[in-house]
Amino acid sequence: MSEGFVHRYIPNSAPGVREAMLEEIGFEDVGQIYEEIPEELRFTGELDIPKEPVTEFEVAQRIKAMLAKNKATDELLSFLGAGCWPHYVPALCDEIIGRSEFLTAYSGADATDYGRYQTIFEYQSMMGDLLAMDVVSTPVYDGTTASGDAAHMASRATGRKEFLVPSTCSPDRLATMRNYCDPWLEIKRVDFDAETGQMDLEDLKGKASSQTAAIYVETPSYLGFIEAQCADIAQIAHENGALLVAYVNPTSLGLLSPPGEYGADIACGEGQPLGMHMHCGGATLGILACNDAERFLELMPSFLIGISSTLVEGEHAFSWHTLWDRMMYATRDKAKSFTGTSSWLWGISAAVYMALMGPEGMRQLGEVNMQKAYYAMELLSSIKGVKAPTFASPHFNEFVVNFDETGKTVSEVNRALFEHGILGGKDLSGEFPQLGQAALYCVTETHTKEDIETLVEALERIVR
Amino acid sequence: MTTETLTHGEYDKHREYEQIETGYQAVRWHEPVIYELSRKGSRNQIVPEAEEEIRSKVGDVVSHIPEQMRRENPPELPELSEPEIMRHYLRLSQQTLGFDSGISIGLGTCTMKYSPKVNDQLARLPQLSEVHPLQPEDTIQGILEIMYELRNWLCELSGMDEFSIQPRGGSHGVYANACIMRAYHRSRGDAKRDEVITCAVSHPCNAGCPSTAGFKVIQLYPDKETGDIGLQALKAAVSERTAGLMLTAPYDTGVFDSEIGEYIKVVHEAGGLVSLDQANFNGVMTRLRAGDIGADLMHFNLHKTFSTPHGSCGPATGAIGVKQELRKFLPVPVVEFDGSRYHLNYDLPQSIEKVGSFYGVVMNALKAYAWIMAMGARGLREAAEWAVINNNYLIKKLLEIRGIGIAWPNRGKLQEARFTLEKLKEETGVGTSDFNLRITDYGVQSYFESHEPVIIPEPVTPEASDTVSKEDLDRFVEIFRRVSEEAYTDPGIVKTAPHRCAIHQTDPEPLHDPKKTVTTWRARLKKHE
Numbered sequence: 001m002s003e004g005f006v007h008r009y010i011p012n013s014a015p016g017v018r019e020a021m022l023e024e025i026g027f028e029d030v031g032q033i034y035e036e037i038p039e040e041l042r043f044t045g046e047l048d049i050p051k052e053p054v055t056e057f058e059v060a061q062r063i064k065a066m067l068a069k070n071k072a073t074d075e076l077l078s079f080l081g082a083g084c085w086p087h088y089v090p091a092l093c094d095e096i097i098g099r100s101e102f103l104t105a106y107s108g109a110d111a112t113d114y115g116r117y118q119t120i121f122e123y124q125s126m127m128g129d130l131l132a133m134d135v136v137s138t139p140v141y142d143g144t145t146a147s148g149d150a151a152h153m154a155s156r157a158t159g160r161k162e163f164l165v166p167s168t169c170s171p172d173r174l175a176t177m178r179n180y181c182d183p184w185l186e187i188k189r190v191d192f193d194a195e196t197g198q199m200d201l202e203d204l205k206g207k208a209s210s211q212t213a214a215i216y217v218e219t220p221s222y223l224g225f226i227e228a229q230c231a232d233i234a235q236i237a238h239e240n241g242a243l244l245v246a247y248v249n250p251t252s253l254g255l256l257s258p259p260g261e262y263g264a265d266i267a268c269g270e271g272q273p274l275g276m277h278m279h280c281g282g283a284t285l286g287i288l289a290c291n292d293a294e295r296f297l298e299l300m301p302s303f304l305i306g307i308s309s310t311l312v313e314g315e316h317a318f319s320w321h322t323l324w325d326r327m328m329y330a331t332r333d334k335a336k337s338f339t340g341t342s343s344w345l346w347g348i349s350a351a352v353y354m355a356l357m358g359p360e361g362m363r364q365l366g367e368v369n370m371q372k373a374y375y376a377m378e379l380l381s382s383i384k385g386v387k388a389p390t391f392a393s394p395h396f397n398e399f400v401v402n403f404d405e406t407g408k409t410v411s412e413v414n415r416a417l418f419e420h421g422i423l424g425g426k427d428l429s430g431e432f433p434q435l436g437q438a439a440l441y442c443v444t445e446t447h448t449k450e451d452i453e454t455l456v457e458a459l460e461r462i463v464r
Numbered sequence: 465m466t467t468e469t470l471t472h473g474e475y476d477k478h479r480e481y482e483q484i485e486t487g488y489q490a491v492r493w494h495e496p497v498i499y500e501l502s503r504k505g506s507r508n509q510i511v512p513e514a515e516e517e518i519r520s521k522v523g524d525v526v527s528h529i530p531e532q533m534r535r536e537n538p539p540e541l542p543e544l545s546e547p548e549i550m551r552h553y554l555r556l557s558q559q560t561l562g563f564d565s566g567i568s569i570g571l572g573t574c575t576m577k578y579s580p581k582v583n584d585q586l587a588r589l590p591q592l593s594e595v596h597p598l599q600p601e602d603t604i605q606g607i608l609e610i611m612y613e614l615r616n617w618l619c620e621l622s623g624m625d626e627f628s629i630q631p632r633g634g635s636h637g638v639y640a641n642a643c644i645m646r647a648y649h650r651s652r653g654d655a656k657r658d659e660v661i662t663c664a665v666s667h668p669c670n671a672g673c674p675s676t677a678g679f680k681v682i683q684l685y686p687d688k689e690t691g692d693i694g695l696q697a698l699k700a701a702v703s704e705r706t707a708g709l710m711l712t713a714p715y716d717t718g719v720f721d722s723e724i725g726e727y728i729k730v731v732h733e734a735g736g737l738v739s740l741d742q743a744n745f746n747g748v749m750t751r752l753r754a755g756d757i758g759a760d761l762m763h764f765n766l767h768k769t770f771s772t773p774h775g776s777c778g779p780a781t782g783a784i785g786v787k788q789e790l791r792k793f794l795p796v797p798v799v800e801f802d803g804s805r806y807h808l809n810y811d812l813p814q815s816i817e818k819v820g821s822f823y824g825v826v827m828n829a830l831k832a833y834a835w836i837m838a839m840g841a842r843g844l845r846e847a848a849e850w851a852v853i854n855n856n857y858l859i860k861k862l863l864e865i866r867g868i869g870i871a872w873p874n875r876g877k878l879q880e881a882r883f884t885l886e887k888l889k890e891e892t893g894v895g896t897s898d899f900n901l902r903i904t905d906y907g908v909q910s911y912f913e914s915h916e917p918v919i920i921p922e923p924v925t926p927e928a929s930d931t932v933s934k935e936d937l938d939r940f941v942e943i944f945r946r947v948s949e950e951a952y953t954d955p956g957i958v959k960t961a962p963h964r965c966a967i968h969q970t971d972p973e974p975l976h977d978p979k980k981t982v983t984t985w986r987a988r989l990k991k992h993e
Contacts, residue, residue, distance in 0.1 A: 111901065341633040
């Protein structure tokens, strides 16, 4: 069949190799090897896939032509966040993860993949410093699955059946968590203060009980405000013998109290802001961490890189065979958790990012994000009929803008903004109808003063 | 020569082993942990201060943060300048054996193959990398088109009717399929179905995922003679409580279960679903379609067969395929095309909703799509054939080496095979974990031994994918031959390996004891105080 067929990705397709190798193994035709598959199961038809290979030039040309139909945020002024945020990606992050050694490695031994393991150990370590937590996992899939893992851990650590989450939680995150909680935990929503967005502690106290496995808190919340009562919520959790799970935005942790300091037992979050481009939501890093208590360590579902020594004095070793017995790789179904290939390349990116920023860089990053968000809120509020923020609480780099008094829907406003080359905030009217015509705006260090003013001027014209 | 297990710091008397020429010496930078390189006050200027007008207008924003939520002590991150960070991570990359630099024939079940650089380059273009997932659909038609076209090709290759690329790994895909199974039986009011059947030579996720999703798992074992699980055993496990069967096909042992068609019928007759893990698809690509043989659900690993780079362990994609009857349970959104426009459909009322954020690792969709395009149907068939020929060549050659045997010798093998060093161990005391470390002294990647449970003693599971050459295979075999020889003549060399890698043998002890385990530098500082 493959007479004269030579493909650039298949070294052995060069002339003569097939015949020589088949002869060596005693087959006349490769079809004989496939006789291992029972005949009635074998596929013999033609696939509806273009038959002939395509040159590299043509691949590039065709893909570029398809991508040209996209309009990215380098051409548009975007205020979208909501789980995927625009941040500056330092050149060094791209440089290091572009190293083919990292890009094409997978699962080698401690000694052959030494650099990969040390780098991920350093990711864990720096993330531990940001979170003020002693145990950090290798990157898990994304922030939503990290939340699911945290819930699942809480269920197993306590043997209890209820998981309390704020009603302001991200619906997408909640959707993933519902799968991870099923059938172990029932998710119960805790009310929020309509004025401030803060968790309603009276409602929480009423719902927290000896059935509560954990209370989940987000700060900054999905809706952008800083949940100020984390320590009180931790206390309520612990008084009930429950855990506190904190979902955080790592870029806020130069300024905001870290989960390890207000009593969180498990921390989770989305690491994409730490040196990853947005990639249509595809470049995600689930942050998962816990207190250094044996009962949590042994419930971690994912790989952990531990540090050890070698036969030679002074040599470090790093290994993913750390507490291996807790995982499905050792005990299969008994582990009651799963993991596998996840998001390590982004852990490498995040390590480079955190090293570049250092403590002062993280503080400054947080401050600039807040300053710009506050500037945007202030200018937006000056527009007649526009209210920003909706919640009377401190905010980090996202906030809810309400358009009710403009008489326009968010959808109308966003369509009009798009005419100006602007992507308005995420429309919340479907997810949170009680907030009216509201949108979630995101302002980061990537937005200049002019960008913010351009948005405000456009909105003034649109809602006039 | 002594072959006792060495303890920490006792290597010095074996330094002569480092002098044995192997044709390879890994870079040894002795690179400190980044904290040890930190210099107080070093800084990098990455993002600018907010403009003066902004600062004066908003004032001291930090004062808005309630006192109890203000960070008191700055994070104790290391402080280094950019050139120092560059050098540190560059050196660490050099101490990592990626597919491109090493021969990775050893890593069975991983399908280590070449990832075309053009695909990485295309995925870095701003028209993808700077796209926000919530942009209006009109502004992301190009990427939706790629996702949709890939879906068509994956349907074609699998015989399934719909795909989702939301799961971010193979295990994640199997988990999503377990969630779909759960939703399917519930939708029929069939809640008593709480058992999933799998096989011990299927990837552990086929046990771990259904168990996490709440199922009881029944694990069958391969027959000693055939390597199949056998119809009798399967029938005995199936009952009115069977929710489904989750199998890797072909198995991690390279055996294609000759009765799988029968199992599928039996499970269907009992009212269960069949989910096939096609992580090992490479060798059967274009020759076997899960949908045609009756699977209701399945998954492909785009980071294996479909060439997207393994990324040091992800970003990955477990693309899940389902039959039409199960489409309504898929995670949302599903990409659709109305003839003129691509669209994200969230309106699947019985959907399991989400197993992860947004749409999955979209860049992997682009890379897999570009790879299939570059191969063409003809190239895909050729690649599969080479995976099978290369593997059978490897089997022939490795079995000529003293001390090496193979599991289920009477069965033909497809994309990989499980070897055993049982004889070598008996005769020399050198087991597979020793052997594995020694081959790395010759500049090749370590090999995959076996998933648990270890049924075949002293296992070795390599996989020679389509992108390795005959010369690579011959080199790999020659290394095995030499290490076998060393085992028979001077086992100490093997048992104290590696000698020519970035580091020497790891002391496993602190990794197994939760009291001593350390996963962060801060914990290390505390535990060493």
